[in-house]
Amino acid sequence: MKERRAPVCRRAFSTLTLTLLLVVTGCNLAPRYQTPKFIYPNGWGGKGMMVDALPAxxxxxxxxxxxxxxxxxxxxxxxxxxxxxxxxxxxxxxxxxxxxxxxxxxxxYPQVAGGAHLSKNKGSLGRLFYSRRTSHGLEYESNEAYSGAASWEPDxxxxxxxxxxxxxxxxxxxxxxxxxxxxxxxxxxxxxxxxxxxxxxxxxxxxxxxxxxxxxxxxxxxxxxxxxxxxxxxxxxxxxxxxxxxxxxxxxxxxxxxxxxxxxxxxxxxxxxxxxxxxxxxxxxxxxxxxxxxxxxxxxxxxxxxxxxxxxxxxxxxxxxxxxxFYPNFTFTAAGGFEDGGFDLASMSRAFWRIAVQAVEPAFTGGLxxxxxxxxxxxxxxxxxxxxxxxxxxxxxxxxxxxxxxxxxxxxxxxxxxxxxxxxxxxxxxxxxxxxxxxxxxxxxxxxxxxxxxxxxxxxxxxxxxxxxxxxxxxxxxxxxxxxxxxxxxxxxxxxxxxxxxxxxxxxxxxxxxxxxxxxxxxxxxxxxxxxxxxxxxxxxxxxxxxxxxxxxxxxxxxx
CATH class of the missing domain: 1.20.1600.10 (Outer membrane efflux proteins (OEP))
Structure with missing residues (x-):
């Protein structure tokens, strides 16, 4: 019985969250605008120069x-x-x-970006702390990385x-x-x-x-x-x-x-x-x-x-x-990709990702x-x-x-x-x-x-x-x-x-x-x-x- 209620509760929670998000997103802080009405002088009724003529x-x-x-x-x-x-x-x-x-x-709209990085590197034999007797570091190394990132600011x-x-x-x-x-x-x-x-x-x-x-x-x-x-x-x-x-x-x-x-x-x-x-x-x-x-x-x-x-x-x-x-600013970001010291990205262990939510509310701005x-x-x-x-x-x-x-x-x-x-x-x-x-x-x-x-x-x-x-x-x-x-x-x-x-x-x-x-x-x-x-x-x-x-x-x- 509990196993059946869990999916229902999750769906209800997701629906409530989505509804709340839509309601908050639809909050418009601009004042209601109406074109002002101009009051015309009495002379426009035919007593002045301009009279009531048919438009056009x-x-x-x-x-x-x-x-x-x-x-x-x-x-x-x-x-x-x-x-x-x-x-x-x-x-x-x-x-x-x-x-x-x-x-x-x-x-x-979400801002999506992609990137790629390929490099072939050689280490110097005269680099700091390098010793031919004790060091076994590679003199040559490769690096390959592919990544993607997306950010979205809910309005x-x-x-x-x-x-x-x-x-x-x-x-x-x-x-x-x-x-x-x-x-x-x-x-x-x-x-x-x-x-x-x-x-x-x-x-x-x-x-x-x-x-x-x-x-x-x-x-x-x-x-x-x-x-x-x-x-x-x-x-x-x-x-x-x-x-x-x-x-x-x-x-x-x-x-x-x-x-x-x-x-x-x-x-x-x-x-x-x-x-x-x-x-x-x-x-x-x-x-x-x-x-x-x-x-x-x-x-x-x-x-x-x-x-x-x-x-x-x-x-x-x-x-x-x-x-x-005057209200906090929210930003959702997600980034991920693959990186390897060589040219082999087939393993999921080479994957990396990051998901973040950021909210910023200025506490004091000096009246700005x-x-x-x-x-x-x-x-x-x-x-x-x-x-x-x-x-x-x-x-x-x-x-x-x-x-x-x-x-x-x-x-x-x-x-x-x-x-x-x-x-x-x-x-x-x-x-x-x-x-x-x-x-x-x-x-x-x-x-x-x-x-x-x-x-x-x-x-x-x-x-x-x-x-x-x-x-x-x-x-x-x-x-x-x-x-x-x-x-x-x-x-x-x-x-x-x-x-x-x-x-x-x-x-x-x-x-x-x-x-x-x-x-x-x-x-x-x-x-x-x-x-x-x-x-x-x-x-x-x-x-x-x-x-x-x-x-x-x-x-x-x-x-x-």
Whole structure:
């Protein structure tokens, strides 16, 4: 009867031990995390600039810049996404953050190592205490040993799991940071390109006005030659002409500087980059009208908000890591193998092994652990404050962009009427002066007013278009937190995967969020500063030539 009870008791004891081990292992000391709820102001109900609009009703997703219907802008945005060096660096930063998460998670598994030792040794006849008469030690000896070792740290207090989860949250934040940088660069490129086309329109205004001013100079000279005009009129007309030529040169310099900035964004040397100017006063973009999101959906569509929220989630895991330091740390190790003074390991007597369990509990650390825990809580509160600040900044950016798009559009319409009135005044005063019914000062003032009004009108249209880019960026450019990799998608490889370790890594091993950039980084030796990218197919863009040198043709998300 006792013989039957013994196995039952042993099984019961083993089951109880295993259950206790699982319960203790599942102890998570991190505080329970919940995404904070932000209370929206009453103005969001329709009284303020942002009103309740349907999510994604007007804001484009994906290639949002295509709403402006400019082929050259579309090609430059594609090239920026594939080759911009800052974006490439952000993609690699995400890859590093993801690998750090896997390094932390690897500690959950037993660490196994193996070793082998083979040696042939000869003793010196002149060694200490050796005597030929009394010593019979071997002058030659061999040694052979094979061993293996395994160690495992049971994660009783979730120290390893919280560390791993914290790194995964930071990797998610890095993915959101990549999306934020990509959106910022794309918006910067679109804004700079619109500004450059604004310079083209202003240059067209100057070209038109300069032709008019040259005619005015000729008229004043003719009147002076016929003794019906004063030399003062000629001087005033010439001053007006050369002042306009100087302003035109200054504007050309500003356009070239803007062109250089665009070339750097698309990863091309400025000397090998040129955008053919347009000669029309009219901007080559479609009029874009965008309604904002609901406040609740805005928080899900901003990469910077998602990044701040993931950093906040990581900080809660850091608290769990700091708490685990107050509890004992257990380590199980096992080692064994065979060793022989010759080359014969067939006997079990040559075997050796070691099994050990180690528990370490710091008794006194001088306040080190409590200071670390207090610092972890302070870091968490810092991320909460930063999150609130990012959300408030997001609201401000949307409100600013909405105010600008609405008021700049209003300014544009009003300034157009001012241009019509100024052009009529310019024509009438010049006709009166030519007919000798008015002095040239009236004509001069009218010319200056007409030029100023036309420049302001172009500036208002440029500002309104750039404000729409700012509004799209402020609302996330169609990005959502669902585009951010989930926690379970962070691990780049499995614990037993030893393939695909070459560089560059295969595209299928790259996260979707950074796949396009990583695919473009395969040619480590390519010279991207002169590589063909835009306009190399020979097709002429509707709004300008891309890729031509000035001197010679250029060669070709989510939550836990």
């Amino acid at each position: 009703a007007d804001v484009p997703r994906g290639k949002w810049w295509e709403v402006y219907e400019d082929p050259l802008l579309n090609r430059m945005e594609e090239k920026l996404t594939l080759t911009n060096p800052d974006l490439q660096a952000a993609a690699e930063a995400f890859t590093q953050a993801r690998d750090l998460a896997l390094e932390s998670e690897s500690q959950l 009783f207090w979730s120290y390893i799991r919280n560390t791993s989860h914290m790194q995964k949250n930071l990797a998610q934040a890095s993915a959101a940071d990549y999306a934020l940088l990509r959106l910022s660069l794309q918006a910067e490129l679109a804004s700079d390109y619109i500004a450059l086309r604004g310079f083209d329109a202003q240059l067209a205004v100057y070209a038109d006005s300069i032709r008019y001013f040259r005619t005015a100079v000729e008229i004043t000279r003719l009147r002076q030659g016929g003794a019906i005009g004063a030399g003062l009129d000629v001087s005033r007309a010439e001053n007006q002409l050369y002042a306009a030529l100087g302003a035109q040169s200054k504007l050309l310099a500003q356009r070239q500087v803007m062109e250089h900035a665009i070339s750097v964004l698309v990863n091309t040397a400025p000397a090998a980059f040129h955008i053919k100017p347009l000669t029309s006063v009219k901007m080559p973009f479609r009029d874009v009208t965008i309604r904002p999101y609901l406040p609740s959906t805005l928080l899900q569509r901003r990469p910077d908000i998602a990044m701040a929220e993931r950093e906040m989630a990581a900080a809660t895991r850091g608290v769990g890591v700091a708490r685990a330091a 652990r409590r200071a670390a825990l207090q610092r972890a809580w302070a870091q968490y509160r810092e991320t909460v404050d930063s999150y609130r600040g990012v959300v408030l900044s997001a609201f401000q950016e949307v409100e600013d962009a909405l105010s600008q798009t609405r008021l700049y559009r209003q300014e544009q319409h009003q300034q157009h009427k001012a241009v019509e009135a100024a052009m009529r005044t310019q024509s009438m005063t010049m006709a009166l002066y030519t007919g000798g019914l008015s002095n040239y000062l009236d004509a001069l003032v009218a010319q200056q007013d007409a030029l100023t009004a036309r420049l302001v009108e172009v500036s208002a249209e440029t500002n309104q278009l750039r404000a729409t880019v700012k509004l799209i960026r402020a609302m996330g450019g169609g990005w959502t937190d669902q585009d951010m990799p989930k926690v379970k998608q962070i691990d780049p490889i499995g614990p037993l995967q030893y393939t695909g370790l070459q560089h560059p890594r295969p595209v299928q091993d790259v996260p979707t969020e950074t796949r396009a950039v990583a695919a473009a980084s395969g040619d480590l030796d390519g010279n991207w500063l002169t590589a063909p990218a835009l306009g190399s197919s020979g097709a002429q863009p509707r709004s300008g030539l891309m890729g031509a040198s000035r001197t010679a043709p250029a060669p070709g998300s989510a939550k836990d």
